[in-house]
Amino acid sequence: MMGICGVSLPLFIVIYxxxxxxxxxxxxxxxxxxxxxxxxxxxxxxVIITTLWLVGATLVVxxxxxxxxxIYLAEYARDTWRTEIVRRGVELLAGIPSIVFGLFGLAIFxxxxxxxxxxxxxxLTLACLLLPxxxxxxxxxxxSVPRSHREASLALGATRWQMVRSVVLPSALPGIITGIILxxxxxxxxxxxxxxxxxxxxxxxxxxxxxxRSLAVHIxxxxxxxxxxDKAMATGAVLMVFVxxxxxATRFLSxxxxxxxxxKK
Amino acid sequence: MVRKRYDSSLGALQxxxxxMGSMVEKSIERSMEALKERNLKLAERVVADDCKVxxxxxxxxxxxxxxxxxQQPVADDLRLIVAVLNIITDLERIGDHAxxxxxxxxxxxxxxxxxxxxxxxxxxxxxxxxxxxxxDAFIQHDANLAxxxxxxxxxxxxxxxxxxxxxxxxxxxxxxxxTRATRLIWVAHNLERAADRITNICERVVxxxxxxxxxxxxxxx
Amino acid sequence: MKMKISTKDLDFYYGDVQAxxxxxxxxxxxxxxxxxxxxxxxxxxxxxxxxRMNDTVPKTRCRGQVLLDGKDINYNGTDCVELxxxxxxxxxxxxxxxxxxxxxxxxxxxILGMRNKEQLREIVQKSLRAxxxxxxVKDNLxxxxxxLSGGQQQRLCIARVLAVEPEVLLMDxxxxxxxxxxxxxxxxxxxxxxxxxxxxxxxxxxxxxxRVSQWxxxxxxGELVEYGPTSRxxxxxxxxxxxxxxxxxxx
Numbered sequence: 001m002m003g004i005c006g007v008s009l010p011l012f013i014v015i016y017x018x019x020x021x022x023x024x025x026x027x028x029x030x031x032x033x034x035x036x037x038x039x040x041x042x043x044x045x046x047v048i049i050t051t052l053w054l055v056g057a058t059l060v061v062x063x064x065x066x067x068x069x070x071i072y073l074a075e076y077a078r079d080t081w082r083t084e085i086v087r088r089g090v091e092l093l094a095g096i097p098s099i100v101f102g103l104f105g106l107a108i109f110x111x112x113x114x115x116x117x118x119x120x121x122x123x124l125t126l127a128c129l130l131l132p133x134x135x136x137x138x139x140x141x142x143x144s145v146p147r148s149h150r151e152a153s154l155a156l157g158a159t160r161w162q163m164v165r166s167v168v169l170p171s172a173l174p175g176i177i178t179g180i181i182l183x184x185x186x187x188x189x190x191x192x193x194x195x196x197x198x199x200x201x202x203x204x205x206x207x208x209x210x211x212x213r214s215l216a217v218h219i220x221x222x223x224x225x226x227x228x229x230d231k232a233m234a235t236g237a238v239l240m241v242f243v244x245x246x247x248x249a250t251r252f253l254s255x256x257x258x259x260x261x262x263x264k265k
Numbered sequence: 266m267v268r269k270r271y272d273s274s275l276g277a278l279q280x281x282x283x284x285m286g287s288m289v290e291k292s293i294e295r296s297m298e299a300l301k302e303r304n305l306k307l308a309e310r311v312v313a314d315d316c317k318v319x320x321x322x323x324x325x326x327x328x329x330x331x332x333x334x335x336q337q338p339v340a341d342d343l344r345l346i347v348a349v350l351n352i353i354t355d356l357e358r359i360g361d362h363a364x365x366x367x368x369x370x371x372x373x374x375x376x377x378x379x380x381x382x383x384x385x386x387x388x389x390x391x392x393x394x395x396x397x398x399x400x401d402a403f404i405q406h407d408a409n410l411a412x413x414x415x416x417x418x419x420x421x422x423x424x425x426x427x428x429x430x431x432x433x434x435x436x437x438x439x440x441x442x443x444t445r446a447t448r449l450i451w452v453a454h455n456l457e458r459a460a461d462r463i464t465n466i467c468e469r470v471v472x473x474x475x476x477x478x479x480x481x482x483x484x485x486x
Numbered sequence: 487m488k489m490k491i492s493t494k495d496l497d498f499y500y501g502d503v504q505a506x507x508x509x510x511x512x513x514x515x516x517x518x519x520x521x522x523x524x525x526x527x528x529x530x531x532x533x534x535x536x537x538r539m540n541d542t543v544p545k546t547r548c549r550g551q552v553l554l555d556g557k558d559i560n561y562n563g564t565d566c567v568e569l570x571x572x573x574x575x576x577x578x579x580x581x582x583x584x585x586x587x588x589x590x591x592x593x594x595x596x597i598l599g600m601r602n603k604e605q606l607r608e609i610v611q612k613s614l615r616a617x618x619x620x621x622x623v624k625d626n627l628x629x630x631x632x633x634l635s636g637g638q639q640q641r642l643c644i645a646r647v648l649a650v651e652p653e654v655l656l657m658d659x660x661x662x663x664x665x666x667x668x669x670x671x672x673x674x675x676x677x678x679x680x681x682x683x684x685x686x687x688x689x690x691x692x693x694x695x696x697r698v699s700q701w702x703x704x705x706x707x708g709e710l711v712e713y714g715p716t717s718r719x720x721x722x723x724x725x726x727x728x729x730x731x732x733x734x735x736x737x
Contacts, residue, residue: 146581
């Protein structure tokens with residue numbers, strides 16, 4: 001009974017939004033910029049581009065930092081109280097509400113670093129938000145590599161870094177990629193903290209220092225400032241398709257990983 | 266083929282048995298020659314060489330024990346090793362009989378013979394033949410050959426009867442010959458016992474091949 | 487006979503627990519030495535001291551000398567990477583990397599810097615031949631190492647170690663995860679390898695130790711109780727504890 005409810009509710013939401021938004025979706029919707037202001041006319045072309053830039057920049061910052069930190073924590077850090085503090089810190093960060101990151105981003109990136117309300121400020125803010133998740137998922141992927149592989153590598157005369165590079169990382173790669181995709185999903189899903197640091201420009205961004213709206217933020221603006229509920233639903237539908245695609249990609253990759261490593265035994 | 270080293274150990278063990286067999290065969294031949302030719306030096310050598318036969322036996326025995334402890338032999342291999350342990354005991358006893366003949370040759374020394382030695386050399390020759398064939402049967406794992414050799418023991422027993430009767434009649438006619446004749450009877454006895462030992466060896470060969478201990482010899486000395 | 491490895495008064499601790507007491511033992515070159523004893527007696531720990539694999543376990547201490555060709559390897563300045571090239575290890579569970587067969591065997595030479603493709607191919611072929619696996623896999627070198635059977639995987643792991651051309655092979659219960667036929671094949675392989683390598687094998691299977699080794703060491707509760715030629719240990723051991731263990735009267 002609960003199972004049926006659990007499945008049918010989200011399914012209903014998805015279908016409802018897509019159904020409501022479908023009428024507004026046409027070629028024009030994707031190719032014209034939103035008019036901004038109170039009208040709600042136009043499409044979401046600039047919004048899509050902004051979203052893509054945002055996700056790209058976020059990943060560029062988050063992925064190397066996240067993987068690097070995870071490598072350190074999983075392979076190099078010894079079990080001291082210092083390492084415990086770092087781990088607790090990471091867990092703590094994961095629990096902080098995203099709007100607080102938005103405030104942080106506003107204070108530091110927008111004002112102190114003088115990056116202004118821009119896509120870069122948005123990416124850096126998102127990086128802070130998503131870093132704990134990246135670290136955690138990478139570390140988990142690395143920990144799932146069996147100890148026997150590490151030992152075999154070391155016993156052949158590999159240094160620690162060679163072992164990490166040639167055995168652990170390749171084996172953990174599918175898990176790491178899953179983490180990256182989830183990060184991207186997280187970036188796309190954020191609304192409140194981006195509203196605070198990215199400005200609300202509806203125009204096509206020229207440089208990363210320009211402001212903009214991501215899909216989620218655009219929905220927010222449409223609902224609050226305009227009457228174009230249909231456009232909002234349509235944007236919502238696009239957003240959900242986006243997330244759905246990311247989800248499917250994640251599942252596909254985990255299935256592939258399991259088949260490659262586990263199924264062939 | 267797995268267990269190459271083990272297989273070659275088993276092969277080497279069988280070769281060792283052949284070596285010991287040929288040592289013993291030479292002892293019988295030489296002891297009989299020493300007796301016939303009154304070659305006291307040769308007789309002394311046979312007596313001295315007996316300890317080499319004993320050493321060889323202990324060497325083979327140690328190898329058997331080591332193989333059992335370290336290779337966990339089963340089935341044919343186990344029967345083979347157990348047979349070897351028994352065969353070398355028999356060979357060692359045959360070697361003792363050869364030494365016995367050599368000792369008698371030394372005791373007789375230069376005495377004039379009671380009669381020309383004809384049957385005794387024939388017995389020795391037959392015994393050596395039986396020994397050679399029994400070891401062939403062992404190496405070839407030929408149970409039928411082994412059984413046939415046992416039948417040849419009858420011939421040796423027959424010769425023993427002949428020698429015994431003949432020497433008895435000598436002793437009856439001339440009491441002066443009793444000492445010398447008795448010694449020759451002992452020689453015949455040694456050869457007859459040696460031939461019996463060889464039938465034991467043949468029984469062991471049949472055991473290796475069939476897994477059953479058969480009493481083959483028909484005569485009852 | 488030349489001593490390849492000698493330990494003198496070796497003590498080993500996991501934290502506060504002493505796992506090895508005063509072990510003084512010689513491993514002879516070109517021979518197979520077996521370490522036997524009940525579970526937890528320290529034989530695997532001792533094996534791992536010989537290539538400093540215990541260094542990967544936190545909170546361990548190792549005192550005493552471990553001489554490889556006369557030089558002590560048990561001090562802080564030892565280059566463990568160098569050491570492990572000379573002293574290779576095969577583990578209990580076959581653990582090929584999730585890479586192709588070729589990549590598995592070429593792994594060692596590659597991380598040591600070999601880049602020449604021709605040379606790598608040669609070494610892979612030589613190593614796979616040495617473990618009697620070449621004919622079985624030569625047409626499938628790109629197949630995943632994990633697609634082989636258990637016995638083949640273990641031989642692959644041995645080939646992987648041989649590819650770095652070590653001098654000593656440490657084998658930690660290499661056959662315990664394999665079926666009897668695969669086990670006998672590995673034992674035969676060890677007989678062939680001993681011509682070129684010094685082999686130390688830990689095994690809880692006494693019959694295997696008896697079949698395969700020339701020297702046997704009996705460990706009990708962290709101590710070395712007795713060691714000597716295998717045929718003597720199994721036919722006429724000196725220590726009562728050894729007698730009891732070998733004849734299964736332990737418990």
